[in-house]
Amino acid sequence: MGVKRYELDEAQWARIEPLLPGKASDPGRTGSDNRLFVNGVLWVLRSGAHWQDLPERYGKWKTAHKRFSRWAAAGIWEKVFDDLTKDRDNQYLMLDSTLVRAHQQATTGRGSGRKKGASTRLWGVPEAD
Numbered sequence: 753m754g755v756k757r758y759e760l761d762e763a764q765w766a767r768i769e770p771l772l773p774g775k776a777s778d779p780g781r782t783g784s785d786n787r788l789f790v791n792g793v794l795w796v797l798r799s800g801a802h803w804q805d806l807p808e809r810y811g812k813w814k815t816a817h818k819r820f821s822r823w824a825a826a827g828i829w830e831k832v833f834d835d836l837t838k839d840r841d842n843q844y845l846m847l848d849s850t851l852v853r854a855h856q857q858a859t860t861g862r863g864s865g866r867k868k869g870a871s872t873r874l875w876g877v878p879e880a881d
């Protein structure tokens with residue numbers, strides 16, 4: 753069976769696998785199946801569905817969401833994205849409005865709970881020194 757629509761192919765997986773926690777050589781707990789988890793995250797993000805709608809093949813939605821949040825807090829996703837953006841020829845990092853959804857209040861910042869003066873991270877744009 754081929755790669756499903758939202759899943760990473762072999763080359764993509766080989767590129768990000770070393771960047772992810774949970775390898776046997778890492779301290780602490782070993783990830784049960786990082787690839788399945790990442791594919792589940794991609795399914796949620798690309799489909800625009802709620803975590804509760806995550807297909808069973810990716811595991812329990814609550815566990816996946818918790819792990820996603822832990823990785824986000826630890827900066828794992830940013831580290832992966834930063835590494836992938838170093839390759840200017842990659843074609844699987846293209847984002848458009850079909851992949852990114854924002855709440856109507858996202859444009860004004862009102863009601864977002866952000867602290868005054870908090871900066872916005874522009875993905876794919878190098879930060880000023």
